[in-house]
Amino acid sequence: MSVWRLVIREIRHRRLNFLMGLLSVAAAVASVVGAQTLLTADRIITSQLLSTKEAEVEKSVAEKQAAVQQAGKELQDVIRKQMLGLGFNVLILPESQSLSEIHLDGSMSATMPEEYVDRLASSKIVTVNHLLPSVTKRIHWEEHNRDVVIVGTRGEVPIQHRGMKKPLLDEVAAGKIVVGHEIHQQMNLMEGDTVQLRGRDFTVSKLHAERGSVDDVTVWINLAEAQELLGMQNLINAILALECDCSGDRISQIRAEISAILPGTQVVERYSQALTRAESRAKAKSSAQQALKAAEQSGAEQLALERKTRRDLEHRHAGFAGLLVPLIILGSIMTIGLLALVNSRQRSQEIGVLRAIGLSARQLMLIFLLKSATIGILGGLAGVSIGLMVGQSLGSAESDGSTWNELFASGDLPVLILITPLFALVLSGLASWIPAFLAARQDPAVVLQKE
Amino acid sequence: MVLQLEQVSKTYVGHSTAVHAVSDVSIELGAGDFVAVQGPSGCGKSTVLLMAGGLLQPDSGNVLIGGTNPYGLPPDARASFRSISIGFVFQQFHLVPYLNVLENVLSPGLAGTNSPEHVRQRAEHLIEHFRLAHRQDHLPGELSSGERQRTALARALLNSPQLLLADEPTGNLDRENTDAVLGYLKEFAESGGTVLLVTHDDRAVPFAKRTVHLRDGRTTNHMNPGFSAASG
Ligand SMILES: Nc1ncnc2c1ncn2[C@@H]1O[C@H](COP(=O)(O)OP(=O)(O)OP(=O)(O)O)[C@@H](O)[C@H]1O
Numbered sequence: 001m002s003v004w005r006l007v008i009r010e011i012r013h014r015r016l017n018f019l020m021g022l023l024s025v026a027a028a029v030a031s032v033v034g035a036q037t038l039l040t041a042d043r044i045i046t047s048q049l050l051s052t053k054e055a056e057v058e059k060s061v062a063e064k065q066a067a068v069q070q071a072g073k074e075l076q077d078v079i080r081k082q083m084l085g086l087g088f089n090v091l092i093l094p095e096s097q098s099l100s101e102i103h104l105d106g107s108m109s110a111t112m113p114e115e116y117v118d119r120l121a122s123s124k125i126v127t128v129n130h131l132l133p134s135v136t137k138r139i140h141w142e143e144h145n146r147d148v149v150i151v152g153t154r155g156e157v158p159i160q161h162r163g164m165k166k167p168l169l170d171e172v173a174a175g176k177i178v179v180g181h182e183i184h185q186q187m188n189l190m191e192g193d194t195v196q197l198r199g200r201d202f203t204v205s206k207l208h209a210e211r212g213s214v215d216d217v218t219v220w221i222n223l224a225e226a227q228e229l230l231g232m233q234n235l236i237n238a239i240l241a242l243e244c245d246c247s248g249d250r251i252s253q254i255r256a257e258i259s260a261i262l263p264g265t266q267v268v269e270r271y272s273q274a275l276t277r278a279e280s281r282a283k284a285k286s287s288a289q290q291a292l293k294a295a296e297q298s299g300a301e302q303l304a305l306e307r308k309t310r311r312d313l314e315h316r317h318a319g320f321a322g323l324l325v326p327l328i329i330l331g332s333i334m335t336i337g338l339l340a341l342v343n344s345r346q347r348s349q350e351i352g353v354l355r356a357i358g359l360s361a362r363q364l365m366l367i368f369l370l371k372s373a374t375i376g377i378l379g380g381l382a383g384v385s386i387g388l389m390v391g392q393s394l395g396s397a398e399s400d401g402s403t404w405n406e407l408f409a410s411g412d413l414p415v416l417i418l419i420t421p422l423f424a425l426v427l428s429g430l431a432s433w434i435p436a437f438l439a440a441r442q443d444p445a446v447v448l449q450k451e
Numbered sequence: 452m453v454l455q456l457e458q459v460s461k462t463y464v465g466h467s468t469a470v471h472a473v474s475d476v477s478i479e480l481g482a483g484d485f486v487a488v489q490g491p492s493g494c495g496k497s498t499v500l501l502m503a504g505g506l507l508q509p510d511s512g513n514v515l516i517g518g519t520n521p522y523g524l525p526p527d528a529r530a531s532f533r534s535i536s537i538g539f540v541f542q543q544f545h546l547v548p549y550l551n552v553l554e555n556v557l558s559p560g561l562a563g564t565n566s567p568e569h570v571r572q573r574a575e576h577l578i579e580h581f582r583l584a585h586r587q588d589h590l591p592g593e594l595s596s597g598e599r600q601r602t603a604l605a606r607a608l609l610n611s612p613q614l615l616l617a618d619e620p621t622g623n624l625d626r627e628n629t630d631a632v633l634g635y636l637k638e639f640a641e642s643g644g645t646v647l648l649v650t651h652d653d654r655a656v657p658f659a660k661r662t663v664h665l666r667d668g669r670t671t672n673h674m675n676p677g678f679s680a681a682s683g
C-alpha cells in the first residue's frame with residue numbers, strides 16, 4: 001500500500017468531486033489557451049489575407065505599369081518619327097523646283113538622279129542622320145476619277161560612315177499601297193483591299209488617320225514602282241534629310257554641307273504632320289498613367305479596408321476573450337477551492353483515523369497534494385487540448401485557416417501551453433493546500449470523538 | 452510499565468462553559484494487562500483513552516508509554532511513535548471508506564518502518580486470524596458490523612504494537628460479535644500485549660483482568676479480585 005494507491009482509491013471513490021475539479025481546471029486552462037489560440041490564429045489569417053490582397057494589388061499595379069511603359073515606348077517611337085517634321089528636318093530639292101508648285105499643287109516636277117541620295121549617303125556628312133529619297137506627283141486617278149498625290153518612297157538610305165539606325169519611315173513594299181484619310185473614306189477602303197492604279201493592282205497595307213494636311217489626299221507606294229508608273233526611272237523629286245544633332249542654328253551649316261556634295265540642289269526646311277499622332281499617343285500614355293494611379297489608389301483602399309475589417313475582428317475577439325477568460329478563471333478558482341473545502345470536510349473523519357494510526361501531517365498533505373496535482377495535470381492537458389481545438393476552429397471559421405505549425409511557430413502559444421497547465425497545477429494545488437493544511441492540523445481527538 | 456497515566460486531568464473549555472472531563476486519573480498497565488475502564492456515558496472514558504493514546508494532551512499530569520512521554524515529541528515523531536507502539540479500536544470502526552479490507556489493514560504500514568513484504572505477510576496473517584479472508588477485497592460499506600470491527604482490530608495490530616487502546620469496540624455489535632471481539636482482546640493480552648478498554652458495557656468486565664470505574668471524570672476504587680489499581 002502506497003500513498004499513491006490511497007489517492008487513486010479516493011479519487012475513484014469520489015468521482016464526482018474529482019470530475020468537477022478536473023472540469024473547472026480544464027475550463028480555466030481551455031479559456032486561456034483557447035483565447036490565445038484564437039488571437040494567434042486571427043493574426044496569422046490576417047497576415048495571410050493581407051499578403052494575398054497585397055499580391056493582387058501588386059499584380060494589377062504591375063499590369064498598369066507595363067501598360068504605361070508600353071504607351072511610353074509607343075510615344076517615344078512616335079516622337080522619333082516626328083523628328084521627320086520638326087525644325088531641322090530638311091528637304092533637298094532640285095534647284096529648279098518651284099516651291100509654289102509644291103504648296104499649291106502638292107506636286108513636284110523637277111527631278112534629280114536617284115544616285116544623289118547614294119552620293120550623299122557615302123559622303124562624310126555629319127549634320128544629317130537619315131536620308132529618304134522620294135518621288136511626289138499630283139496625278140489624276142483615272143480608275144477612281146479623282147486627283148491624288150502619289151508618293152513613292154523607298155525608306156531610309158543608310159549613311160555609310162555610321163551604323164544603320166532604326167528606319168524612321170516605313171518603306172512601302174512593292175505591290176502595297178498606303179492610303180490617306182480622305183481617299184480611303186471616300187472609296188470605303190479596308191486594309192487588304194485591292195485597288196487599281198494606272199492599270200496596276202495594289203493591296204492596301206495601311207490606312208492613315210486624318211492628318212488635316214496634304215497627306216489626307218496622298219497615297220504612298222514603293223519608290224521603284226512609282227518611278228515606273230510615272231516614267232521617272234532613276235529619278236527622284238526630293239530627299240528628306242533628318243538632322244539629329246538639332247541644337248542651335250545649324251540650318252546654314254547643313255545647307256553649306258549639302259550644296260557642297262550635291263550641286264544644283266536647294267535645301268528647304270520642312271514641317272511635320274506627325275504631331276497629332278504623338279498627341280494621341282501622349283493621351284494614351286497619360287490615360288494609362290491615370291489607370292495606374294487609380295489601380296494604386298484602389299489597391300491601397302482595398303488593403304486599408306481589409307486591414308480595418310481584420311483589426312475590428314481581432315479587437316472583437318480580444319475584447320471577448322478579455323472579458324470571458326478572467327470570469328472563467330475566477331469561476332474555476334472558486335469551484336476548485338470549494339471542492340477542496342468540501343472534500344476536506346468529507347474527509348475529516350478519515351484524516352483523523354489516518355492521523356491516529358500514525359500518518360504524519362506531511363504524509364496527509366502529500367495525499368491532498370497528489371490528488372490536486374492529478375487534477376491539475378489531467379485538467380491542464382484536457383484544457384490545453386480543448387482550448388487548441390476550439391480556438392483553432394473558431395479562428396479558422398472564415399478562411400482556409402492556420403496550420404498548427406504556423407500557430408506554434410508564432411511565439412507565445414507554445415510558452416502559454418507550457419505555462420498554463422503549470423498555472424493550473426499551482427492553482428489546484430493552492431486551492432487544496434489550505435483546506436489540506438487545516439485538515440492535517442485538525443485535532444484527531446476531536447474527529448475521533450465524533451459519531 | 453507499558454502505560455502510565457499519572458494524575459492526568461482534562462478540561463474542555465467551550466464558549467461560556469468549561470467541562471472538567473477528567474480529573475486526576477492515574478492508571479498503570481504492564482505487559483499482559485487487560486484493564487477495562489467502565490462508567491456511564493459522558494463520564495470521561497474517551498477522554499482518558501485519547502490522552503493515553505498520545506492523541507489529546509492532558510492539561511496536567513503525565514502520560515508515559517513504554518517510558519516515553521509522547522507529548523514531549525514533535526508532532527511527526529509522535530505520529531510515528533504512535534503507529535509503532537499503539538493500536539486503536541473505536542466504536543465507529545473508523546475504517547477508511549474507499550479502501551478495501553486488505554488495504555485498510557495495510558494502511559498503518561504507511562507510517563511504519565517495516566519492509567512492505569513483511570507488512571504484507573503480517574496483514575495476510577491477521578486477515579486469516581480474524582476470519583476475513585473471504586472479504587478482503589470488499590469495501591467497509593459492504594461488511595457487517597462484526598466484520599468491520601474485526602478489520603479494525605487487524606489494522607490496529609498490523610505494526611505489532613505493545614499497547615492496544617479500545618474505545619467502546621463492542622458498542623455497535625451484537626452479543627456474539629461482542630464476545631468474539633472481547634475474546635480477541637483477551638487473547639492479545641494473554642500473548643503479552645497490553646489492553647486498555649473503555650466501555651459502559653458490563654459484559655467486558657469478565658474478560659478484563661481489572662476494571663476501573665469512572666464517575667464524572669474521577670476513578671473510584673474498585674478492584675477485580677487479584678488485581679490492584681493505583682488510584683488518585
Ligand atoms: N471536544 C469537546 N469539547 C467540549 N466538551 C467535550 C469534548 N469532548 C468531550 N466533551 C465533554 O467531556 C465530557 C467527557 O466526554 P467523553 O467523550 O470523554 O465521555 P465518554 O465517557 O466517552 O462518553 P460516551 O460513553 O458517551 O462516549 C462530556 O461531558 C463531554 O460532553
Ligand SMILES: [Mg+2]
Binds near residue numbers: 497
Ligand atoms: Mg466515549
